[in-house]
Amino acid sequence: MNAMQNPLTLVGRIMLAVLFLPAGLxxxxxxxxxxxxxxxxxxPLPEVGAAIAIAVEVLGGLALILGFGTRWAALILAIFxxxxxxxFHNFWASPADQxxxxxxxxxxxxxxxxxxxxxxAWGPGSISVDAKRGNA
Numbered sequence: 210m211n212a213m214q215n216p217l218t219l220v221g222r223i224m225l226a227v228l229f230l231p232a233g234l235x236x237x238x239x240x241x242x243x244x245x246x247x248x249x250x251x252x253p254l255p256e257v258g259a260a261i262a263i264a265v266e267v268l269g270g271l272a273l274i275l276g277f278g279t280r281w282a283a284l285i286l287a288i289f290x291x292x293x294x295x296x297f298h299n300f301w302a303s304p305a306d307q308x309x310x311x312x313x314x315x316x317x318x319x320x321x322x323x324x325x326x327x328x329x330a331w332g333p334g335s336i337s338v339d340a341k342r343g344n345a
Contacts, residue, residue: 218334219276225324226273229286233266250296265289273328276337279345280329287325294318 236243240259247255247262265285272282298318300311332345339345 215334215336218328218331219336221324222273222276222279222328222333222337225283225286225321225328226270228270228321229266230270230274233263233270236263236266246297252296262289262293276333276339276345279333279337279339283325283329287322287329290318290322290325294322 236259240256240263243259243262244255247258252258266289269282269286269289272278273286294315298311298315300308300315303311333339335345337345
């Protein structure tokens with residue numbers, strides 16, 4: 210299994226990034242809608258929040274793909290994902306007809322954050338910019 214560790218870590222990083230990078234890029238094109246959705250949750254400065262979400266998702270997604278600053282990127286994305294889950298998928302406060310979907314989305318966020326925390330703890334593997342720079 211050791212021979213598979215680094216290739217699997219690379220694939221895992223890419224699979225995690227697939228969740229964040231397209232989401233961040235779509236928020237650029239739909240910036241007003243993203244800011245409106247953030248405002249609908251009662252958060253202050255929704256445009257700033259949208260810009261932060263874009264930066265975290267795009268830069269974090271790219272960092273995971275490249276394996277550059279991987280531990281920090283994974284930690285930031287994990288925190289972002291848990292916070293987003295609590296704010297945007299708060300199934301405990303959703304109408305009854307939305308609770309199941311929101312609970313699934315919340316649990317998905319928790320599971321993704323768990324994977325990101327493992328990546329932060331164990332590092333990007335040898336197939337990464339971090340490893341090439343001696344920072345893995």
